[in-house]
Amino acid sequence: MKATITLHATRKAIDLSKPIDLSITLKNSDKNPLAWYLEKPKISPVQLDDWVGSVEAGASVNFNNIAFNPHAHGTHTECYGHITKEFYSINDALKTFFFMAEVITVAPENREGDLVISEAQLKERLHGTTPQAVVIRTLPNTISKKSRKYSNTNWAYLHKDAATYLRKIGVLHLLIDLPSIDKEKDDGALLAHKAFWDVPKAPRKKATITEFIYVPNSVKDGSYVLNLQIASFENDASPSKPILYKPL
């Protein structure tokens, strides 16, 4: 199935039968990626007295409870409610779901023992484009990202100036293949989150950050149509399913 999308008088044709799924599956398995010092998600049948919600155990249906954390267990999209005292829901922040996106690839720079994505790197990779969404693939890009145990690894992060740059060129949706755009242990500074959302000065209520994606190596850098979908959780963050379509 093909579709034509018109944005700012530019028409792009896409093939809806060729989605590129950037989400990492969330599973009850040791292969699930982990961050923030949590153990794996739990997916298990409901038990009510003698009844077990599993067809294998004699029930008519499979009926599982799921216990997980959107920030720690896989691909999720968050709004500025992630870092504010007041409650703001991702379900109110994200109300439209198709955007023009630029996929870029960066090798974080070594700065005093940290791996940092700089403003200069983003500027160079975006070469003057001002997309609605930016998808950052970090190098090395191995498939182990889908099952990595990130806790206490001091993963790569976005310099606050890089996040400010994205805000200033009008990027509304930022996607990255790390558990956070910020440094794992920063004493609560969350500099890149604050810079991207402009918190507390002038919070960008519609801006979102999607973390824990995986961009397959087969996907080339460049322009795509992004379909960013969340589950309708009233929460700062929700599991999400970003899908790219390559313009034909």
Ligand SMILES: N[C@@H](CC(=O)c1ccccc1NC=O)C(=O)O
């Ligand atoms: N870097 C923060 C912690 C942090 O960002 C965080 C901690 C637990 C669960 C989620 C977190 N952040 C991101 O989604 C700090 O060191 O205080």
